[in-house]
Amino acid sequence: MSEPQNKREQTDPSAGAKGAEGEAPIVVKKYANRRLYNTATSSYVTLDYLADMVKNGQEFVVYDAKTGENITRSVLTQIIVEEESKGRNLLPIQFLRQLIQFYGDSLQTFLPSYLEMSMDAFARNQEKLRAHMRDTFGAAPGYQMFEETARQNMAMFEQAMKMFSPMSGLYQQAMNRGAGGGAESEEIRELKSQLAALQRQLDKLEKKG
Structure with missing residues (x-):
């Protein structure tokens, strides 16, 4: 061509x-x-x-x-x-390190959907904040308040990443121990419990927006 x-x-x-x-x-x-x-x-x-x-x-x-x-x-x-x-x-160093750690990890296939869902929730939250600032301050919004809220949102996002990271080891252990079949292992039940807790935190983050 x-x-x-x-x-x-x-x-x-x-x-x-x-x-x-x-x-x-x-x-x-x-x-x-x-x-x-x-x-x-x-x-x-x-x-x-x-x-x-x-x-x-x-x-x-x-x-x-x-x-x-x-x-x-x-x-x-x-x-x-x-x-x-x-x-x-825009990308914190610790976040980049955590992201790199997931390449080749057993949870690599789940991470893209998780990150997409998290960023969608973050974007919706920021848009609502911008609208509120426009209504409150007019054409000259209080950028200091905006930056502080953005920092808080990023802190919550990084905290969610930290919660997600330890699941990798737990997931691998659960799969290894449960590979022989049979009843659901305690490790798998614990993994499901932690995933449910993570989902609740994401739901709370979206509702705060």
């Missing part, structure tokens, strides 16, 4: 915007020279442009122009790395 020629760099993420709710995501192609090509606007774009699309709620999917492979996940990860390198540190 040849690379498009003589196309200008797209600088406005809102130009030719598609991918809104109910519409197909915008297709972006990545070429061997690492250039990104927005097929909706017939123009080259940057990672910053894609980051703005995410912030504007525009859906897109990225394909390798040569192989056709869906590489959206790696491109989104690259955007996060770029943002972190600019000093916009």
Whole structure:
């Protein structure tokens, strides 16, 4: 597949915007020279442009122009790395360490859904807070109060991660001891109890929003 020629760099993420709710995501192609090509606007774009699309709620999917492979996940990860390198540190070091520990772990398949559910609850909570601040303070919200609430939310999120991490060892022990079949082991019942407790904490977090 040849690379498009003589196309200008797209600088406005809102130009030719598609991918809104109910519409197909915008297709972006990545070429061997690492250039990104927005097929909706017939123009080259940057990672910053894609980051703005995410912030504007525009859906897109990225394909390798040569192989056709869906590489959206790696491109989104690259955007996060770029943002972190600019000093916009959003991910705590301890959180990153805990995340790395789950690669190859027996609970690895469960973690993505858990993180997605947690971030959805966090996002809903933040949106309600922003709305409350707009109603209370008008166009000049109290950012100090917002930052404090954000810190509290992140602390609760990290606490939930700490609760989740010890379950890995407990889960493995339960599976090893219960591998021979028979009645449900005490370890498995304990694991179910801890998972239920974690779910209750997540429910409380969402209700506080």
